[in-house]
Amino acid sequence: MTIAGAGLRGDTFPTVLLAAQAGASWALSDLWLQFAPAVHGFLKSKGSAEPEDLTSDVFLAVFDQLGSFHGDEAAFRSFVFTIAYRRVVDELRKRARRGTTVEWTPDTDPRCTGSAEDEAFDRIGEERARALIEELPVDQRNVLSLRIFGDLTIEQIAEVVGKRPGAVKALQRRGLEALRRKLEATRTPAASSRDSAK
Amino acid sequence: MRTQRITDQQATALLRGRVPQGRDDLEPLSAMVGALRLSSFDAPPQPSAHLAARLDLDRLNWLSASAPGAGAPGCRDLEIAPAVRAGIRKRTLVGWFAGLGVAAQLVLGAGAVTASAAGIGMAGALPPVAQQLFDEAAAAVADTGTLLGLVPEQAPAPVGGTPDVAHRDVTEHADQSDSGSQTVDPEAGEDALHDVDQTSSASDGAGNGDEPESAVSEDKTTQDNASRDKAPKDKAPKDKSGNADKESRGNGKSDTETRAGTPDSGSAAGKQGGGAAEPGDAADDAPGNGAPAKEAADKVAKGDGLAKTSKKSSGDPYP
Numbered sequence: 001m002t003i004a005g006a007g008l009r010g011d012t013f014p015t016v017l018l019a020a021q022a023g024a025s026w027a028l029s030d031l032w033l034q035f036a037p038a039v040h041g042f043l044k045s046k047g048s049a050e051p052e053d054l055t056s057d058v059f060l061a062v063f064d065q066l067g068s069f070h071g072d073e074a075a076f077r078s079f080v081f082t083i084a085y086r087r088v089v090d091e092l093r094k095r096a097r098r099g100t101t102v103e104w105t106p107d108t109d110p111r112c113t114g115s116a117e118d119e120a121f122d123r124i125g126e127e128r129a130r131a132l133i134e135e136l137p138v139d140q141r142n143v144l145s146l147r148i149f150g151d152l153t154i155e156q157i158a159e160v161v162g163k164r165p166g167a168v169k170a171l172q173r174r175g176l177e178a179l180r181r182k183l184e185a186t187r188t189p190a191a192s193s194r195d196s197a198k
Numbered sequence: 199m200r201t202q203r204i205t206d207q208q209a210t211a212l213l214r215g216r217v218p219q220g221r222d223d224l225e226p227l228s229a230m231v232g233a234l235r236l237s238s239f240d241a242p243p244q245p246s247a248h249l250a251a252r253l254d255l256d257r258l259n260w261l262s263a264s265a266p267g268a269g270a271p272g273c274r275d276l277e278i279a280p281a282v283r284a285g286i287r288k289r290t291l292v293g294w295f296a297g298l299g300v301a302a303q304l305v306l307g308a309g310a311v312t313a314s315a316a317g318i319g320m321a322g323a324l325p326p327v328a329q330q331l332f333d334e335a336a337a338a339v340a341d342t343g344t345l346l347g348l349v350p351e352q353a354p355a356p357v358g359g360t361p362d363v364a365h366r367d368v369t370e371h372a373d374q375s376d377s378g379s380q381t382v383d384p385e386a387g388e389d390a391l392h393d394v395d396q397t398s399s400a401s402d403g404a405g406n407g408d409e410p411e412s413a414v415s416e417d418k419t420t421q422d423n424a425s426r427d428k429a430p431k432d433k434a435p436k437d438k439s440g441n442a443d444k445e446s447r448g449n450g451k452s453d454t455e456t457r458a459g460t461p462d463s464g465s466a467a468g469k470q471g472g473g474a475a476e477p478g479d480a481a482d483d484a485p486g487n488g489a490p491a492k493e494a495a496d497k498v499a500k501g502d503g504l505a506k507t508s509k510k511s512s513g514d515p516y517p
Contacts, residue, residue: 028253029255
């Protein structure tokens with residue numbers, strides 16, 4: 001299943017991949033357009049400081065290693081996210097060693113309260129969902145991010161993170177349960193309430 | 199209450215942004231996952247310079263613009279909250295504007311400012327000074343258009359309502375001088391009073407041409423009014439003051455005869471005579487032709503009959 005971007009479908013993927021392996025810029029553009037948004041979302045959810053730059057780095061690495069790749073679209077997706085996962089883990093390690101300085105902006109300052117409109121927009125918005133995921137333990141966050149953004153299977157994720165499929169499945173279930181509890185704890189009137197229904 | 203456990207199938211549905219069947223309690227969770235997946239269907243980020251050198255940017259732009267999200271079944275399956283959709287539209291619009299060049303942004307901004315200012319000016323809602331400038335500019339543009347033949351002779355009046363006011367002032371003061379009353383129209387202002395005074399003095403000297411100075415200054419004033427009155431005069435007969443206006447047209451004799459028979463016109467129109475109103479007619483006969491109108495007005499002020507001047511000035515269209 002294709003996730004994002006325009007134009008690429010399952011039947012055209014082999015043609016595009018062959019052209020990309022031959023170095024055709026149009027094919028590389030198609031691959032970028034199809035997979036870059038998901039990789040960008042995944043990197044953001046993992047807490048990358050510069051997700052746009054890192055996405056470009058990931059695709060430079062992907063294009064450099066295209067010659068050695070064999071497989072279908074699902075395998076290519078797993079290939080791309082494996083590189084993305086390793087790159088973001090590297091970045092997080094470097095940041096942990098060096099420490100980070102973050103430029104102050106009103107949007108990221110928790111002391112600044114947003115307008116009512118912003119809060120309404122963010123109620124189930126992307127940023128709030130991202131914040132909830134970031135509160136999860138790292139293993140659960142990795143699995144859920146790869147499932148949500150990468151649309152990878154349990155087996156593919158097990159390959160990427162180096163765990164057994166059963167462990168990945170358990171991490172996925174625990175992560176979803178934790179998210180549900182967090183959502184219930186911060187339930188807003190817009191969310192459906194089972195208590196009030198009863 | 200004991201919460202139900204999430205099964206593998208339900209987890210798969212949830213992670214695709216769907217609510218599992220019979221598990222409405224998981225709706226907030228599926229909405230949250232859907233909001234996250236939405237970013238996977240967003241536009242790709244800006245590639246770095248190194249990467250852009252390897253991409254076909256024209257194709258990239260074309261594909262991004264033509265079919266964002268096309269060929270993505272998950273995108274069609276996903277129910278997007280209206281607020282999220284509005285946010286995406288806002289981001290897209292802002293991104294589009296930010297992506298424009300500086301020159302294009304300046305042109306767009308200047309165009310928007312000009313259009314809004316013109317709209318407000320047309321509505322007459324500008325501050326007084328700005329509105330006056332706008333009216334003058336609009337009148338000048340209309341006059342220029344008439345001179346160049348771009349605007350037909352019977353074009354609608356210039357925007358702003360000034361001609362109507364000026365026309366009404368002249369006729370009202372004619373009525374006032376007719377009745378001999380000393381009351382002053384509070385709306386008329388000093389200019390209009392000045393017009394009336396000059397009108398009476400010019401009319402006094404209209405027949406003999408003894409007062410060239412006052413007559414010439416009056417001519418300038420009435421000529422200005424006449425050039426503003428072009429369009430409204432076409433509708434003038436329907437106005438309350440139409441009689442005086444009608445009667446002030448034409449040559450001296452017929453004017454006098456008509457005035458005598460019209461109760462509304464009275465002596466004021468008689469006093470006004472050919473001198474005051476006729477320059478306006480001369481200008482009216484030659485719309486937009488400033489120099490002949492002035493000549494005609496000067497001749498009238500010096501005592502020449504209107505019959506001559508109107509023939510001279512308006513000779514071409516109506517021989």
